[in-house]
Amino acid sequence: MKSHRKVLTLHLPHRIGFVNITDEVQVAIDESGVQEGLCLVNPMHITASVFVNDDEPGLHRDYERFFETLVPHDPVKQWRHNDTGEDNADAHIKRQLMGREVVVAITKGRLDFGTWERIFYGEWDGRRSKRVLIKILGE
Amino acid sequence: MKSHRKVLTLHLPHRIGFVNITDEVQVAIDESGVQEGLCLVNPMHITASVFVNDDEPGLHRDYERFFETLVPHDPVKQWRHNDTGEDNADAHIKRQLMGREVVVAITKGRLDFGTWERIFYGEWDGRRSKRVLIKILGE
């Protein structure tokens, strides 16, 4: 059995944003030497998501508008978490709705994906550096 | 270590629908010979979900009504993704809320499930064939 660990660091310029990290995950799989296995990808932070969807800018604008309408950042005083001095309660909720992690299959050394599947880092409270963990298990 | 890969193909007649695929996943586990391990089940498409919940038709109607109210298909022009010529932006959002994949435990060669746990394929943009990937890792 083989395992491999890698950490990516991302720094998004705005509060909300989405970055395609599919290629970086495939590089980690290549480094691992795993041909058949599973790959976990998750932010090491609790106001960000990792998810699989489409690399289409219009969809990302829909995501931003939909989640911001459903879980508004402002007014920050509406959220009890923000009584602690934080202003990111909404980001903790958005991350739960979008999801924390993905587990993806590795087959013959490649991400075992359908035509349009891509892995994204989803930021809900950006403008600072955050880490994404890639953990690979297989042989 | 053993691994096993299987692909199911589903074609749902309506835009939205839910299909119990628990038995098909157990068959794949039987084929794998894995006694102790993990099993990933995910659609290879980005407008569908795999999830674990109850095989109860009333609940499935609640799911359809709840998600359609929260993320309406119509008017399709409300979503920027649909400016590309697609009409399924809502399905990309619904799939994120319901979830992409499940990872389930295999113990003594069986799905290690509570009494009411069942695996479902959730379709948000049907009327065409879609694939579900089952990937099993263990020994």
Place this chain on the structure above:
Amino acid sequence: MKSHRKVLTLHLPHRIGFVNITDEVQVAIDESGVQEGLCLVNPMHITASVFVNDDEPGLHRDYERFFETLVPHDPVKQWRHNDTGEDNADAHIKRQLMGREVVVAITKGRLDFGTWERIFYGEWDGRRSKRVLIKILGE
């Protein structure tokens, strides 16, 4: 390859509640002897969630208020699932939005977590005993 299985039992006094189970998961990892691997944690019930987020009481009040507003328990007759005699349709929906399971990485025998990551059991239909499955795979 090693595997380990453990079941926790929780009984929450109210309909909705959140319990930090991070230490119990680390104990199971210690028992497994796994140094490098993956750990799945999921409720064996379909009206509960396992998720990773912050151990902050204000945030938990935000979660309860947000999800109860979005998916109200009352009136119970609004949900077709409750025509079966149940009153927990809302809990089946809330569990999907919050998520079913987490898969977490094990590195050098420890939960491979960022500073604020904690594992929670999320109850949406409490006042009865429920089980949480921990399944560990690695070596």
